[in-house]
Amino acid sequence: MYINANAFLSLIAGILILIRPALLNYIIAIYLIIIGVLGLIR
Numbered sequence: 001m002y003i004n005a006n007a008f009l010s011l012i013a014g015i016l017i018l019i020r021p022a023l024l025n026y027i028i029a030i031y032l033i034i035i036g037v038l039g040l041i042r
Helices: 005-019 021-042
Strands: none
Touching: 005 021
16 A cells, blocks of 8 residues: 655644644654655666
8 A cells, every 4th residue: 555655744734733832843843854864876
C-alpha cells in the first residue's frame, strides 16, 4: 500500500496543531525541513 508522504505529514501536523496550538511554529518548521529533504532525495 502506497501512502503519499506529503498527505501523511500534513495530517500528522494538523492533528498536533489541534492538540497543542503553541507548537505551531515548531511543527511548521519541522514539516518544511522534512518536505525539503524528501524533495532533495527524490
